[in-house]
Amino acid sequence: MGELKLMKGNEALAEAAIRAGADGYFGYPITPQSEVIEYLMAEKPFDRTGMVVLQAESEVASINMLYGGGGSGKKVMTSSSSPGISLMQEGISYLAGGEVPCVIANVVRGGPGLGDIQPAQSDYFQSVKGGGHGDYRLPCLAPASVQEMSDFVPVAFDLAFKYRTPVLIIADGLIGQMMEKVELFDQMPRLTDQEVIEKYPWATTGKPKGKERRILTSLDLDPHKLEKHNQHLHAKYNEIKENEVRYELIDTDDADYLFVAYGSSARICQKSVKLAREKGIKVGLLRIISLWPFASDVIKEFTAKGIKGFLSVEMSMGQMVEDIQLAVQGKTKVDHFGRVGGVIHSPEEVVEALEQKIIGG
Amino acid sequence: MAELSVQDIIKPENLVYEKTKLMTDKTLSYCPGCGHGTAHRLTMEVIEELGKENDTIGIAPVGCSVLAYEFMNIDMQQAAHGRAPAHATAVKRLWPNKVVFTYQGDGDLAAIGTAETIHACNRGEQIVIIFINNGIYGMTGGQMAPTTLPEMKTSTSPFGRDVASMGYPLKITELISNLPGVQYVSRQAVHSPAAARKAKRAIKKAFQNQIDNKPGLSFIEIVSNCNSGWKMTPNDSNEWMEENMFPYYPLGDIKVDGKLIEK
Ligand SMILES: Cc1ncc(C[n+]2csc(CCOP(=O)(O)OP(=O)(O)O)c2C)c(N)n1
Ligand code: SF4
Numbered sequence: 135m136g137e138l139k140l141m142k143g144n145e146a147l148a149e150a151a152i153r154a155g156a157d158g159y160f161g162y163p164i165t166p167q168s169e170v171i172e173y174l175m176a177e178k179p180f181d182r183t184g185m186v187v188l189q190a191e192s193e194v195a196s197i198n199m200l201y202g203g204g205g206s207g208k209k210v211m212t213s214s215s216s217p218g219i220s221l222m223q224e225g226i227s228y229l230a231g232g233e234v235p236c237v238i239a240n241v242v243r244g245g246p247g248l249g250d251i252q253p254a255q256s257d258y259f260q261s262v263k264g265g266g267h268g269d270y271r272l273p274c275l276a277p278a279s280v281q282e283m284s285d286f287v288p289v290a291f292d293l294a295f296k297y298r299t300p301v302l303i304i305a306d307g308l309i310g311q312m313m314e315k316v317e318l319f320d321q322m323p324r325l326t327d328q329e330v331i332e333k334y335p336w337a338t339t340g341k342p343k344g345k346e347r348r349i350l351t352s353l354d355l356d357p358h359k360l361e362k363h364n365q366h367l368h369a370k371y372n373e374i375k376e377n378e379v380r381y382e383l384i385d386t387d388d389a390d391y392l393f394v395a396y397g398s399s400a401r402i403c404q405k406s407v408k409l410a411r412e413k414g415i416k417v418g419l420l421r422i423i424s425l426w427p428f429a430s431d432v433i434k435e436f437t438a439k440g441i442k443g444f445l446s447v448e449m450s451m452g453q454m455v456e457d458i459q460l461a462v463q464g465k466t467k468v469d470h471f472g473r474v475g476g477v478i479h480s481p482e483e484v485v486e487a488l489e490q491k492i493i494g495g
Numbered sequence: 496m497a498e499l500s501v502q503d504i505i506k507p508e509n510l511v512y513e514k515t516k517l518m519t520d521k522t523l524s525y526c527p528g529c530g531h532g533t534a535h536r537l538t539m540e541v542i543e544e545l546g547k548e549n550d551t552i553g554i555a556p557v558g559c560s561v562l563a564y565e566f567m568n569i570d571m572q573q574a575a576h577g578r579a580p581a582h583a584t585a586v587k588r589l590w591p592n593k594v595v596f597t598y599q600g601d602g603d604l605a606a607i608g609t610a611e612t613i614h615a616c617n618r619g620e621q622i623v624i625i626f627i628n629n630g631i632y633g634m635t636g637g638q639m640a641p642t643t644l645p646e647m648k649t650s651t652s653p654f655g656r657d658v659a660s661m662g663y664p665l666k667i668t669e670l671i672s673n674l675p676g677v678q679y680v681s682r683q684a685v686h687s688p689a690a691a692r693k694a695k696r697a698i699k700k701a702f703q704n705q706i707d708n709k710p711g712l713s714f715i716e717i718v719s720n721c722n723s724g725w726k727m728t729p730n731d732s733n734e735w736m737e738e739n740m741f742p743y744y745p746l747g748d749i750k751v752d753g754k755l756i757e758k
Contacts, residue, residue, distance in 0.1 A: 341548060
């Protein structure tokens with residue numbers, strides 16, 4: 135059993151970065167996730183593992199620092215919240231185009247604009263439908279507990295390097311701020327410089343003697359070559375879709391209806407499932423863990439098995455619901471419920487919405 | 496007497512000067528007469544002479560020199576417009592024993608990337624910045640740059656730069672030279688053999704500082720021409736540069752060993 139601690143989600147994320155053997159963290163403060171960099175600065179990870187931590191001048195700088203670090207084969211990470219992640223979008227697009235691995239955590243707050251500092255899930259579209267320019271996708275993991283804030287960090291790094299892509303961890307202010315018991319995984323070793331050089335021959339670590347130099351770029355002025363590059367990226371995204379769909383099924387065996395939710399909303403829905411079942415409504419929960427790649431096939435299977443309806447529960451005006459509708463293709467009822475702007479739905483409200491919009495609707 | 500052919504001349508014993516092997520054989524994409532090519536070459540000669548070809552990571556900008564990585568025969572990353580110092584910061588911090596530099600134009604370094612430039616300087620990142628100041632946006636077709644001179648005509652200041660409404664040419668090099676994080680600042684040119692020799696000495700000193708682990712950033716501005724953007728022949732552009740750019744951007748060392756040079 136690993137070390138047990140009572141921690142905030144943001145602190146667990148930071149501690150997990152150190153333990154996952156990250157080489158660098160670059161970030162800029164923003165509520166509700168400033169504890170990440172505060173924790174890292176206080177922990178002196180350079181003394182613990184040799185990990186570098188730097189407060190950048192902006193999110194624009196931090197995301198481009200990730201390109202420098204990830205591009206030279208190091209495990210690098212940043213975290214921010216919605217407005218900061220918006221600022222990073224050009225950089226994320228470059229990272230995707232240049233196939234540079236890194237991990238970006240978004241502890242989402244209410245928007246649009248400066249919005250507020252309360253939890254929200256309104257950055258779904260930005261996360262899974264592009265955000266930045268060009269044809270690219272971003273693997274995106276959504277923790278629903280402080281435990282997962284820790285556990286998903288090494289998973290995200292593995293995905294980032296396996297597929298040479300930026301990976302997003304998308305939490306919300308609630309997961310970031312709440313304290314829970316967390317079992318920390320043991321310290322993983324950082325790769326030595328020599329290991330990095332051997333493991334990542336594409337990384338710009340200084341041209342190896344007698345070998346080809348390495349160039350990391352997202353530019354190709356020849357349209358035919360750029361088309362090929364896009365097709366190559368697309369093939370990689372298809373492989374990710376094939377292998378990396380993550381979800382959890384809760385009380386779905388006998389379910390007539392399904393809640394579909396992620397992050398904090400999924401936690402709330404677990405309670406809603408209990409409340410509904412006490413009333414005799416057979417409802418289960420499909421908890422989405424990877425927002426992209428999305429569990430479309432699972433939804434298709436449930437649809438084929440005759441589920442009577444899906445209620446997408448999100449702290450947004452309805453974003454993920456569109457992906458559910460795409461999977462369902464009009465074959466059964468799909469609707470959305472969610473409070474927004476930092477207001478969090480109660481489990482009772484969610485049951486009521488199921489009754490009104492799906493069962494009675 | 497038998498006629499002398501080119502082949503008779505190209506012999507090892509006749510060799511007086513050769514292209515550094517750290518420049519690729521790719522034809523430069525720069526307009527004939529442009530200073531970028533010389534600046535590339537001097538930088539690469541320095542890396543070769545310092546024996547650092549296997550330990551250097553360069554960061555290319557967005558601008559005419561976006562393709563620097565095609566010509567510089569070393570490991571390189573291509574940064575988003577203005578963000579090269581952010582790349583370099585992370586590479587150097589994570590690979591402190593490597594030599595790291597950025598190569599940037601004036602739009603890249605002194606407009607969209609001003610924040611990255613100033614903060615990399617202010618943190619004293621142990622990198623080299625090579626800054627090509629040609630007073631214009633070459634790549635996008637000759638628009639006004641932060642460094643465009645007063646009254647200078649560009650496609651976005653067609654009646655000349657009106658400083659009252661368009662601001663003054665930004666002497667970013669003087670600005671950053673005042674920061675304690677900066678070790679060495681020199682302004683050079685590459686339009687004549689004499690200027691190029693001086694520029695090379697300055698570039699070498701900048702890289703030597705980094706290799707010697709001297710604290711802080713070394714910054715080389717190269718005042719250069721953009722004959723296409725300025726709509727002049729290469730020769731005219733060099734004369735115009737001497738007459739107009741050098742008085743506003745005087746050449747020479749500005750800061751050495753962390754100390755400003757008294758003028
Ligand atoms: C975010 C962004 N904005 C604008 C551009 C368009 N752009 C490309 S190069 C450039 C100016 C480059 O000028 P400079 O840095 O002076 O370099 P030069 O071409 O003169 O060498 C601009 C505005 C871009 N590529 N990216
Ligand atoms: S446009 Fe200007 S800066 Fe660009 S290559 Fe031509 S002369 Fe050089």
